[in-house]
Amino acid sequence: MLRLSEIKKSYHIGPTEVDVLKGVSLNVDKGELISIMGPSGCGKSTLMNIIGLLDRPTSGSFELNDAEVLYTNDDALSDIRNRNIGFVFQQYFLLSKLSALENVELPLMYRDDAAKFTREHSMELLRRVGMADRAGHRPSELSGGQQQRVAIARALVCNPALILADEPTGALDTNVGGEIMELFKELNAEEGITVVIITHDPGIARQCQRVAVMRNGVIVP
Amino acid sequence: MIIGANIKEAVRSLLSSKQRTVLALIGIVIGIGSVIAMVSIGKIVQEESLRQFKEMGTDVLTIESQFGGGEPSTGGRITRSAPKSKIKLADVLAIPTECPGISAVAPSVRGNGEASYGGKKLQNAGMIGVTESFLGINKLKISQGRFISDLDAHNQFCTIGSMVATEMRTLGSGDVIGKKLRVGQSLYTVVGVTAEVLEGGMRRFQPNETIYVHITSALRSSREAEISEIIARVSTGVTNTVARDQVLAYFKSKTKKSSVRVTSPEEIIAQMEKQMQMFTLLLGAIGSISLIVGGVGVMNVMLVSVSERRREIGIRRALGAKRGDIRGQFLIESIILSLIGGVLGILFGVGASVIISHFAKWHFVLSSGAILLGVGVSNAVGIFFGYYPARQASLLDPIVALKSD
Numbered sequence: 001m002l003r004l005s006e007i008k009k010s011y012h013i014g015p016t017e018v019d020v021l022k023g024v025s026l027n028v029d030k031g032e033l034i035s036i037m038g039p040s041g042c043g044k045s046t047l048m049n050i051i052g053l054l055d056r057p058t059s060g061s062f063e064l065n066d067a068e069v070l071y072t073n074d075d076a077l078s079d080i081r082n083r084n085i086g087f088v089f090q091q092y093f094l095l096s097k098l099s100a101l102e103n104v105e106l107p108l109m110y111r112d113d114a115a116k117f118t119r120e121h122s123m124e125l126l127r128r129v130g131m132a133d134r135a136g137h138r139p140s141e142l143s144g145g146q147q148q149r150v151a152i153a154r155a156l157v158c159n160p161a162l163i164l165a166d167e168p169t170g171a172l173d174t175n176v177g178g179e180i181m182e183l184f185k186e187l188n189a190e191e192g193i194t195v196v197i198i199t200h201d202p203g204i205a206r207q208c209q210r211v212a213v214m215r216n217g218v219i220v221p
Numbered sequence: 222m223i224i225g226a227n228i229k230e231a232v233r234s235l236l237s238s239k240q241r242t243v244l245a246l247i248g249i250v251i252g253i254g255s256v257i258a259m260v261s262i263g264k265i266v267q268e269e270s271l272r273q274f275k276e277m278g279t280d281v282l283t284i285e286s287q288f289g290g291g292e293p294s295t296g297g298r299i300t301r302s303a304p305k306s307k308i309k310l311a312d313v314l315a316i317p318t319e320c321p322g323i324s325a326v327a328p329s330v331r332g333n334g335e336a337s338y339g340g341k342k343l344q345n346a347g348m349i350g351v352t353e354s355f356l357g358i359n360k361l362k363i364s365q366g367r368f369i370s371d372l373d374a375h376n377q378f379c380t381i382g383s384m385v386a387t388e389m390r391t392l393g394s395g396d397v398i399g400k401k402l403r404v405g406q407s408l409y410t411v412v413g414v415t416a417e418v419l420e421g422g423m424r425r426f427q428p429n430e431t432i433y434v435h436i437t438s439a440l441r442s443s444r445e446a447e448i449s450e451i452i453a454r455v456s457t458g459v460t461n462t463v464a465r466d467q468v469l470a471y472f473k474s475k476t477k478k479s480s481v482r483v484t485s486p487e488e489i490i491a492q493m494e495k496q497m498q499m500f501t502l503l504l505g506a507i508g509s510i511s512l513i514v515g516g517v518g519v520m521n522v523m524l525v526s527v528s529e530r531r532r533e534i535g536i537r538r539a540l541g542a543k544r545g546d547i548r549g550q551f552l553i554e555s556i557i558l559s560l561i562g563g564v565l566g567i568l569f570g571v572g573a574s575v576i577i578s579h580f581a582k583w584h585f586v587l588s589s590g591a592i593l594l595g596v597g598v599s600n601a602v603g604i605f606f607g608y609y610p611a612r613q614a615s616l617l618d619p620i621v622a623l624k625s626d
Contacts, residue, residue: 028438049620054538054623068256074543079543083541087539093536093539097234097237109226110544110546173335
C-alpha cells in the first residue's frame with residue numbers, strides 16, 4: 001500500500017541546512033495497523049506530512065497504491081488526500097463554526113461526486129463512532145474524546161484506504177485515549193482500513209501489530 | 222466545489238465577525254452610494270435642463286445674424302469695415318409667406334441703455350424689441366395687462382417681466398400698469414406684466430428680467446440697433462431640416478452673402494447632452510474615489526479574515542481542498558460582502574438623490590443605469606479587492622497553515 005524508499009528531507013534554517021529525514025525506507029501493506037514511534041525531534045512529524053502528501057521530500061521515492069506520487073501536481077495531490085487518506089490530528093482540527101455532522105461532511109465539499117454520499121452516510125459514521133446523539137453540537141460543546149471521535153468519523157467519510165493519525169491520543173487522558181485506540185483497532189479489523197499512527201507513547205505503540213521506531217531521521221530496525 | 226455550500230460558509234463567516242463586517246460594509250455602502258447619488262443626480266439635472274428646453278417645444282429654429290454685434294475683432298481693434306448686412310424687418314416678417322415650412326416668426330432686437338424707474342436704476346432689466354408673435358412662440362404668459370401688440374409700433378409702450386415688476390414695486394410704484402419707466406433716452410409706459418417662467422432652455426434671454434418694447438421702437442432708439450435673433454416656429458408636419466434649408470435659401474436670395482446661422486433645438490440638445498455626460502462622468506469619478514476607499518476596506522477585512530483562519534485553511538487543504546477551492550471560498554466571501562454593500566449603497570444613493578432633488582425642487586427620476594452600475598461596480602470591487610487576499614489564502618503552505626494558531 002505504502003512504499004517509501006530512501007526518503008530524505010532537509011530544511012534550510014538560515015544559512016545552515018538541517019537534514020530531518022536521512023533516508024527512510026518503509027513498506028506498509030494493506031490492512032496493517034502500524035505505529036511510527038520515536039522521541040520528539042526524530043522527524044516523525046515530517047514523515048507523517050510526507051505520507052499525508054502535505055509535504056514533498058527532498059529526494060527519494062514514494063509509491064501509494066503502486067503509483068509514484070512525488071511528481072504529481074498540487075491539485076492532484078489534494079484529490080488523492082481527499083479520496084484515499086483520512087487524517088486524524090492531535091488537536092482534532094474540527095472547524096469551530098460547524099456542527100459535528102457538518103464537520104464530518106466537510107471533505108465531501110471538495111469532491112465532484114459528492115452527490116453519491118448521502119447525509120445518512122455521514123450520520124451512519126457518527127453512529128459508528130458513537131456520536132450520533134451529538135450530531136448538531138458544535139466542537140466547543142464536546143469533550144476532547146468526543147471531538148476526536150467526530151474527527152475520526154470525518155476521516156472515514158470518503159471511504160479512505162488509509163487512516164493517518166498524528167498523536168491521536170496525545171491530548172486525551174489515558175482512559176479516553178484507550179477508547180480511541182480501540183476504535184482504530186476495530187476499524188482496522190472490521191473494515192480492513194490501513195491505519196498508520198504516529199506517536200511518542202510506547203503504550204500506544206504496543207497496541208499495534210507492528211512498530212517502526214525512528215531515531216535521528218532514520219527508522220531503526 | 223459546491224458554490225451553494227461556499228455561499229453558506231461565506232455568510233456564516235461574515236456573520237461570525239459582525240463588527241468587522243459592518244465596518245467594511247460602511248465603507249462600501251458610502252462608496253457605492255456616492256457613485257449612485259452622483260450619477261443619478263447628474264441624470265436628474267440633465268433631465269431637468271432638457272425639460273426646460275422641451276417646454277418650449279422642439280419645433281422652433283433660432284436664426285441669428287452672423288454679422289451681429291459680436292463680430293470678432295482683429296488685432297484688438299474693433300473693425301467696422303465689413304459692411305453690415307443688416308436684416309430688414311420687412312424681410313423677416315415675410316418669412317412665413319415665403320417659406321412654407323415656417324408658420325410664424327418672432328424677430329427681436331437687443332436694446333441698450335440703462336433702465337430706470339423714478340430716477341432709480343433697475344438692477345435686473347434689459348430691453349428687447351419684439352413683435353406680437355414673440356409671446357406665443359416663446360410660450361410666455363401674461364399675468365397682468367397685455368403684451369406688446371403690432372399696433373404699438375408708434376407707441377412708447379412696454380410689457381415687463383415679473384422680476385422687473387417686483388423691482389418697480391419695491392421702488393414704490395404700487396400697481397405697475399400705466400407707470401412710466403426709462404430705457405436709455407426713451408420713456409415707456411407699462412401696459413402688461415408677463416408671468417414668471419423657468420429660465421434657460423431655448424430662450425436665450427431672461428424672460429423674467431426683460432422689458433419688452435415694440436421692435437420698431439427698439440430699432441428707432443439707437444442707430445446701432447439691429448435684428449439680432451429671430452425665433453421661427455416650424456409648420457406642423459415639416460421637419461426642422463427642411464424648414465432650415467428654406468430659411469437659408471430665403472436669406473441667400475435676399476442678401477448676396479448668406480449671413481444667417483440657423484440653429485435647431487436638436488443641435489443644442491445634443492450639445493447639452495454631451496456636456497451633461499461630461500458632468501455626470503466627472504461626478505462619477507469623484508464618487509469612485511470613495512469607492513476605492515471602500516474597496517480597500519474590503520481588502521483589509523479579507524486579509525484579516527485570511528490570517529485569522531490560517532488553521533482552517535490548513536485543515537481544508539488537508540481534507541482535500543485544492544488551491545482553487547480556497548481561493549473561490551474567500552472570493553465568494555468578498556463578493557457577497559461587496560454585493561450586500563452594493564444593495565445598501567443603492568438604497569443609500571437613491572435615497573440621497575430623492576432628498577436632494579426634493580430640496581432642489583427637481584423632478585426625481587430613478588435611473589436604472591445607476592442601479593445596474595451599482596450592482597456591477599460592487600461585484601467588480603469584490604472581485605478586484607478580494608482577489609489578492611483570496612490568492613494569499615490559496616498559496617498558504619498547508620503544513621504552515623496547520624501549525625499556526
